[in-house]
Amino acid sequence: xxxxxxxxxxxxxxxxxxxxxxxxxxxxxxxxxxxxxxxxxxxxxxxxxxxxxxxxxxxxxxxxxxxxxxxxxxxxxxxxxxxxxxxxxxxxxxxxxxxxxxxxxxxxxxxxxxxxx
Amino acid sequence: xxxxxxxxxxxxxxxxxxxxxxxxxxxxxxxxxxxxxxxxxxxxxxxxxxxxxxxxxxxxxxxxxxxxxxxxxxxxxxxxxxxxxxxxxxxxxxxxxxxxxxxxxxxxxxxx
Numbered sequence: 001x002x003x004x005x006x007x008x009x010x011x012x013x014x015x016x017x018x019x020x021x022x023x024x025x026x027x028x029x030x031x032x033x034x035x036x037x038x039x040x041x042x043x044x045x046x047x048x049x050x051x052x053x054x055x056x057x058x059x060x061x062x063x064x065x066x067x068x069x070x071x072x073x074x075x076x077x078x079x080x081x082x083x084x085x086x087x088x089x090x091x092x093x094x095x096x097x098x099x100x101x102x103x104x105x106x107x108x109x110x111x112x113x114x115x116x117x
Numbered sequence: 118x119x120x121x122x123x124x125x126x127x128x129x130x131x132x133x134x135x136x137x138x139x140x141x142x143x144x145x146x147x148x149x150x151x152x153x154x155x156x157x158x159x160x161x162x163x164x165x166x167x168x169x170x171x172x173x174x175x176x177x178x179x180x181x182x183x184x185x186x187x188x189x190x191x192x193x194x195x196x197x198x199x200x201x202x203x204x205x206x207x208x209x210x211x212x213x214x215x216x217x218x219x220x221x222x223x224x225x226x227x228x229x
Binding site: 008021024025027031032034035037038039040041042045048051052055056068070071072074075078079080081084085086108112115116 | 131134135142144145149150152153155156157158159161162180182186189190192195206212214215219220222223224225226227
């Protein structure tokens with residue numbers, strides 16, 4: 001009998017699980033900072049503009065692109081999980097669903113990066 | 118924690134996920150469009166200030182994420198750190214409260 005911690009790391013679903021978990025963790029850590037950044041507007045538009053000027057550095061922009069990927073991947077991966085839980089697991093369609101989830105997330109990150117440039 | 122409470126938390130996690138799916142899709146499209154040509158406070162606040170629609174949308178978004186994120190973190194704490202029980206539950210409630218407070222502060226800042 002397999003124990004509760006056993007996971008088949010050779011299956012793409014394991015990597016989908018890992019991406020979903022790590023993206024969720026990253027987003028949960030980022031969210032309070034995002035809210036506090038927006039709250040700069042309480043001190044006026046100039047304060048928010050000063051913060052936005054700081055975000056134009058390459059490292060911050062790269063982080064933003066990674067966060068957009070994380071957000072989109074958590075969305076598409078989450079939709080796949082809801083599909084499994086409320087519709088059912090269809091083994092033959094899992095790889096296609098995981099590929100679609102990753103592809104849509106990559107598309108969102110790329111569209112964001114291109115508009116940012 | 119009792120099975121019935123765990124079942125309710127499971128439902129809350131999935132219901133908030135369904136709501137977040139819609140909110141995140143709208144947020145992604147808005148973000149991708151908004152960064153074109155550079156972000157400015159004038160653009161952001163021009164879109165959101167005085168808008169009941171955006172305030173209601175972000176209000177719903179913040180409530181849903183304040184339910185969803187702590188429950189997800191609670192699962193991670195349980196499965197990866199073996200951290201369960203009252204202290205873990207209290208920490209999850211605290212995370213939810215902080216997200217709710219910071220989220221509403223941000224909404225007030227950009228929509229008032």
